[in-house]
Amino acid sequence: MGDTTVPDFFQHFPMQAVLSRELDALLADGTADLDVLFLWGRDCPNCDIAKRALLAQPHKLERSGLRWLHCNVYDDETMATRFGLHGIPTFFVFRRGKRLGRITSWPGIDAFAAVLDAQLHSPA
Template sequence: MADTTVPRFFEQFPMQKVVDTALDAELAKDDNRIAILFLWGRDCPNCDIAKRQMLLTPESFSWPQVRWLHDNVYDDPAMATRFGLHGIPAFFLFHRGRKLGRITSWPGTEAFVDAVDKQIGLTGASA
């Protein structure tokens, strides 16, 4: 059986860990940047596909107008309940504490980047 885990992902692609009870306070800190919340799970094959693709071209996911947050919903089921998750990975985009939208499943690098670029343009987010 092939190893499907990406154990050092968060060392190679730094994201701030956040839990459900601290999310609102964390989102309130956002200035004019978009926050992307990456909800994932340990040993989730689809999450690992997303992580591996993000590591292939990390520069594609490094916007100065974006800050990344993440949470393992298997360890924090309240976060999964809060967002009504039916599957992971799921990515939620916020601007100034307001939810802009969600990207569920992993659409691939190009579609993901296009969706985030569109939101950056719509919000006028800046670094």
Template sequence: MQRVHEATLDAALADTAQPLTVLFLWGRDCPNCDIAKRAMLLAKERFQWEPVRWLHDNVYEDPAMATRFGLHGIPAFFVFAGQRKLGRITSWPGAQPFVEAIERQLAHLAET
């Protein structure tokens, strides 16, 4: 995962080397963030797709990012195609629903 900040996000999204970007917004001492991280670390291969790039930011250290996306809670995941926001996954739905949501976005991109 590549670390970004609110000030660098637009430049990172402008890099379209990979067609889909997942932005993971989290914070320290956030139990649901820790659950999500643990799930992603325990089964890394489940969360790695060739055309997907991961970005992340600790919104407690970067409150401008939380403001930009109107966050009311974390973790929050935003899915982008280039700079266009495709969707949002709020909270941690569990590994299987998360994987299915990303794979639906990948399938939709492949159709277009």
């Protein structure tokens, strides 16, 4: 069995891979209005549900100023412990290095998009 039932996800929904040791500098670089960090793991059925949903309707999450980052927490356990994860998938939203919130599990594409819009349009 492969690592995922969605093996080409990152080719079709581009996200920048990031390690825990690189995250702070990347979040502080100021190139994005918002950063979304997707923490996932191989052989994670709930992660694959989120990936399939993202691939099915990527247009619902296209936003100017939004940068997508990802990390397989099974390959970078420091990332998992850094955020005190109790389950995956988990998404974190950041503005210029400041963590704004966490989305756990997969709430559905419309709820996810609403959270992103609220954060993008909230005062800095």
